[in-house]
Amino acid sequence: MAESDGQERTEQPTEQRLRQAREKGQIPRSKELGTAAVLLSAAAGLLMLSGPLGRAMSRVFEQNFRVERAVLFDPQTMMPALTDSLVSLMWPLLGLFAIVLVAALVGNSLLGGFNFSTQAMMPKLSKMSPLKGIKRMFGVQALVELLKSVAKVVFIATLAVWLLWSQFENILRLSNETLPAAMVGALELLLWMGLLLCLALLPIVAIDVPFQRWNHTRQLKMTLQEIKDEYKNTEGKPEVKGRIRRLQQEMANRRMMAEVPTADVVVVNPSHYSVALRYDKDKPGSAPVVVAKGLDEIALKIREIAREYEVPVISSPALARAVYHSTKLDREIPEGLFVAVAQILAYVFQLNSWRKGQGRKPVPLKEDLPIPDEYKV
Template identity: 85%
Template sequence: MAESDGQERTEQPTEQRLRQAREKGQIPRSKELGTAAVLLSAAAALLMLGDALGEALSMVFEQSFRLERAAIFDPATMMPALAEAIGGLMWPLLGMFAVVLVAALVGNSLLGGFNFSTQAMMPKFSRLSPVNGLKRMFGVQALVELLKSIAKVVFIATIAIWLLWSQFDHILRLSGETLNLAMKDALELLLWMGLALCLALLPIVAIDVPFQVWNHTRQLKMTLQEVKDEYKNTEGKPEVKSRIRRLQQEMANRRMMAEVPTADVVVVNPTHFSVALRYDKDKPGAAPVVVAKGLDEVALKIREVAREYQVPVISSPALARAVYFSTKLDREIPDGLFVAVAQILAYVFQLNAWRKGQGNKPVPLKDDLPIPDEYRV
């Protein structure tokens, strides 16, 4: 289908296009599927409740024909008789109606699912336009629906005529049977003939359902430009996205810097890396956690905050790089770095105790901490 700008609708509808169409009430629906579900459920209900319905009808006929002439003109007699007749037929009929109602709801929602759209309920003045009405009446879609209807009528009529012809002798024999037997036999015959006609709808449903899905997708197809415009509107312009990412990064950095004063030590590569670690000694089985880390300017800012709040800053280039690349923010360090970090923390705790006059001055850390080769960067 050509557009005014010369582009064709060659692209499959996107998820957003399908969602917007659903919000407007534009979903694939098959009338044939709903009709077949209702008719087949009615036939099944008759199959289950046919005996009870036949007995109720027989009772109503018998009671009606036994009424005397005087009782027919007596309201005091007729009202109880009417109530008894209605009561006898009510339960079989209510059972049938319940089955048909459920089938109608389920059958019409099998294709497209259940959908409630307020936009579809809103009045549209375009529907009142005679020109648009004529287009709908004499358009391609109307022609397709007309041909489908003619084909359905011819097909179902052919099946119905064949069924009547094949059961013609059986139908004639009903007149020679007793009332009870004739009613039961007639109901059984109607049931199986009705079931056969309902089953004849299944080939129509098998053709109509894929057609409705294909037609719905065809109507929602998009041009390449529409896909690009939708992506741009959804994802945003590159400069806007860049600014959003920058603001998000700044907010994350501010939250991270607020955690630096709670750290026990900051391990640094003097020029590029800084990693702030916190260890909860009172928590059994706890491991050191990375509360802040950064490169270059962020690393410098972490060191400045650490010195401001008197958090020890230890230079260990290999360990700083290993923790930075192996551990995410707010996560525990890997097992392979426990020994090296433990030596750092032990040195810091001894240093803090010595500064408080509670111990000897710790031995300076070795330059080569035990860092496994797989963590060295």
Template identity: 80%
Template sequence: MAESEDGQEKSELPTEQRLRQAREKGQIARSKELGTAAVLLSGAFGLIMVGDALGSAMSDVFVRNFTIERATLFDPESMMPALGSSMLGLAWPLLGFFIIVLVAALVGNSLLGGVNFSSQAMMPKLNKMSPAKGLKRMFGVQSMVELLKSVAKVVFIATLSISILMSQLDNILSLSNETLRSAMVEATELVLYMGLLLCMALLPIVAIDVPFQIWNHTRQLKMTLQEIKDEYKNTEGKPEVKGRIRRMQQEMANRRMMGDVPEADVVVVNPSHFSVALRYDKFTPGAAPKVVAKGMDEVALKIREIAREYEIPVISSPPLTRAIYFSTKIDGEIPDGLFVAVAQVLAYVFQLNSWRKGQGTRPVPLKEDLPIPDEFKV
């Protein structure tokens, strides 16, 4: 198992962030064998597909250039048109072949790891110019693995090539008994057949190399437990910093909330713990009472202080206060089930304000047993 510079064992799989950073640096799993096999196989199939057209074009070029008239042969101005017609005759078959190979090269090299453009990978690195590190890479484990792979490939392909040649030896020798045109056709078919077999022989090598490259890439990016912890801290932030940010956000929210308390119509309280400030816009049709501020303990005491400062009625109703506190968010409307109880509170407050202004009579004290549904009782 690989170890880090501080001696810790790299036993953990790489995180998404580690994989993303490696990709940005150009470190992705790649299989040279997959790209090589794709190019060679597509080349073999491409020759089979365009072989007839290419053969006909080459035959036309040979006939045209070997049956040239004497007058044309000694005419310097006829050379370029003859060259142009020969190249044009071969252009279309060759273009189709090149397109097939080009597409296969692009697809084959991007099947593993995908398409990746990395500016960091293109930047020159001075450490790669170090002779000591160069020797270390030449005689390192990775280089030895690549050397063994190359030797194994050469032995495998050579053995297979000899086997194919021996199996087709009689057909090759029989070409001497054929006419020239027949021998060329059969020779072309033999070459394509043997070439296709050799290219297909790369498939077992690809089947071994692709999983190995994926495993090796993952192994190189493995992390220690400490690296994962450090990454989490850098990504999510240190706990003490996050806690401080949350406290600052809560303080800012409380300040904004306290600034809305003077606009409330009433503050209902549980004398020892909770306070809820309510506002009702009676000039807006269909509007429901809203919670402009709420809090417990020290925040609840601060809401009451502001209410007394601005002469906002403070009504003690523990069941209703708890019901509103736990069922409604700040700036949220009162639930339907609490409409009746809140309406009685607001009606009492509006009558009380009118009486204080010298209008009407003193309202009857609010009942303690306000109608609160069981689902809202806390």
């Protein structure tokens, strides 16, 4: 089916398209499935309730055909007789109606499920358009429904004629039976023939259900442009999303930079990496935490803030790369880097004490800090 812009509906409907269609009441339905469920349940219900229903009918016949002459001509007895007849038939018929009601609800919801849509209940002027009504009458869907109805009538009629022909001798034999036996035999024969005719609907249902699924999907198929537009409306335009990501990244960087002055040391690779570490000595069992890290321009900014707030900056390229790639922001460093970081912190703490005149000048750090091979980058 071509769109106005020339594109064809070649793509399967998206989840959003299916959800919107369901909200509008556009779901796959099979009338044949609902009809078969109702008829089969009615036939099965009559077979199951044939005993109680037959006994109730016998009581009604006895009450209404065995009456005295005085009662027959008394108008006051009409309503009590009608009430007694209705009460006698009420319980078997209520059971039958309950079976048929449940079957109607279940059968009509097996395909597409239960769905309540207020949008489908709203009046639409497009449904009142004569031109669109004619188009629907002579469309592909109407043609399929016509062919299906004709095939169904031919199939059921053929089966009914075959059943009557095969049971012709049994039907004639009923005329030789006495009245109660003839009635029972006739009812039993009608019920079984009705059940077989209802079972004949199953092949029609087996064809109609897959067709309704396919037709529903076909009607909801989308063009490539529709999928792109839906993605833009749902996820946002790429340029807008990019702008949002940049703003979020800038906010995160500002928060991260605010933590640099609280660091104990900034470990750098002079060219590209900067990692700010903070260690809480008053918290037993804690490990150094990465409070800021970055590459290139962000790394340079971290170093600038560190120098501004007199946070020691130590050059250790291998350790800076290892911490950057192994530890997320606001997380403790892995156990494998404890020894190397401990040497850095010990040097920084001794350096701070020496600057305050409380100790001797620390020995310069070695360049080959102990870094496990799995953390080397």
